[in-house]
Amino acid sequence: MNARHIDHVNLRIPEDGADEAREFYGEQLGFGIEDALYAADEKPFFDVRLSATAVIHLWPTEEFEAPAKTNYDHVAVVVEESAAEIEAELADAGVEVEKSLDSPLGATGEAGAVYVRDPFGYRVELKSRV
Template sequence: MNARTIDHATLHVPTDGLEDARAFYGDALGFDLAGVERFEAGETPFFDVRLTPEHLLHLWPTEEFAEPDGTGYDHLALVVEEGIEAITAELNAAGVEIERRLENPVGATGRAPAVYVRDPFGYRVELKEPVEG
């Protein structure tokens, strides 16, 4: 088997998490929410954050939601097109608190600067600039 890429990841959120997801992932980070109409109509148990044309984040509202324990190892890492200064400026303008900034964390694509924020459900989100070269 030869994996090509991740198609989607699924995170559980509180049952009333749609508006918080819209405010954080949609308004603050600028991603589109998809499948909201189907979710609200009861056709699917989740809605999506469209990260790229080929990648989704399923957000699955559940009564059994338990906030992550806050360790740095339970997080979602995204490579974004902008450089670290532009990422930082966008987050500051959107009022998103930056937990930390690392200049050289390693990931699947190599080492590049990243900032870490928390979504409204307690998940850490790493926003990493593209690796040079």
């Protein structure tokens, strides 16, 4: 097999968490929200569009369990901005930075990264492009 990239990641969120998710991922982080089919009750999840080739499926469910160190660590998203630019955008959006690292190793090499938590406890790594 010759993998090229991750197509999607599935994350469960609280049954009543769709509006918070739209605000965090769409408004604060600036990613696209694709929820027309979810709103029409045609599928049980909606998407956070990270790029033309990658999404996060968010599944509102009553079975949601907050992430813990034993069942989840983080999802890493490569972005075009530098770590300093990411931090500035997050500050403007009112998003608290959990930590920043100068050059953690990722799939494409070492680059600056900024870590935040979404409203449901998931850690999101916003990693500069190498």
